[in-house]
Amino acid sequence: MYEERRSARVPAVVWSLTAGVRQQRVLPDGCTDLIWDGTELVVAGPDTRAHLPAARPGTRYTALRFPPGTGPDVFRVPARELRDRRLPLAALRPAAEIRRLAERAAEAADPAGVLERAAAEALRGADPADPRRAAVVAGLRAGLPVAEVAGRTGLGARGLHRLSLAAFGYGPKTLARILRMNRALDLARAGRPLAETAVLAGYTDQAHLTRDVRTLTGLPPTRLLAPPPSG
Structure with missing residues (x-):
């Protein structure tokens, strides 16, 4: 089941999904996502074509979807480096920092709140958006x-x-x-x-x-x- 809401803390949509047997087709939308899959934090960059993720049925995903142009401020890399890619957040930020964030997400009753707070902190430290x-x-x-x-x-x-x-x-x-x-x-x-x-x-x-x-x-x-x- 897919659910979403607008975040009150950051310019993003909070979404959650429990993967089913039927494969989900992720359409290109210009957005960048920060995804928690229960064990790892993953960044999904802006796609040029539909993406067909290999999701294990029953996996619960919690994520933030940032609108076009916002991802670089959160992840501190140009969006072209994320295009058509799925990569661990630890590949972009210090591993120890991301390990602590993953531990908080794993322990939280509401992982979305953990992601929202982390994104808000990242945006506070970013240069003003163009x-x-x-x-x-x-x-x-x-x-x-x-x-x-x-x-x-x-x-x-x-x-x-x-x-x-x-x-x-x-x-x-x-x-x-x-x-x-x-x-x-x-x-x-x-x-x-x-x-x-x-x-x-x-x-x-x-x-x-x-x-x-x-x-x-x-x-x-x-x-x-x-x-x-x-x-």
Whole structure:
């Protein structure tokens, strides 16, 4: 069963999941996650394609999902170094520090609270966030062309690309595709027909939407949105 809530301590979504027999498909969303699997703290970087984790049924996961551009401030590494990767948090921070954090998570009735406090402490010690990151995400999420976003932020094409690699893990065109796909899937889940969804999300047509979703997730939207088999 999957559950989520917005954190009151840090800019993140707190989520939990007990793995079942059916494999979960993790879709690219531009986010970075800090995951506690009961024994280890793992960082999941921003994906360019769907990820199919090898989860043992019954494993309980508790995690924080940081929105695009926030992960580098928490983990103190450029997002491009985390792209399409799952790695132990101890590979990024001092091993003794992470061992103590894992011990607290293991002993806590609410591991999410332990993760939230650790993330809040990391963010307090980080440099002030570059406000252009939020402007880039807002512009791309609104469907603005990359060139217009570059102009509005005063970065220029090369500057926007450098900032995007460091903050989001990939260039602005890839981030725009991922944000557009997630908007389309949200519209479709809310009951919009796919043809209407394609127009509202900024695709040329439904065929364009289908191709892009298949490329990014490995499945066409009809299969991706189908309810899981019962039993």
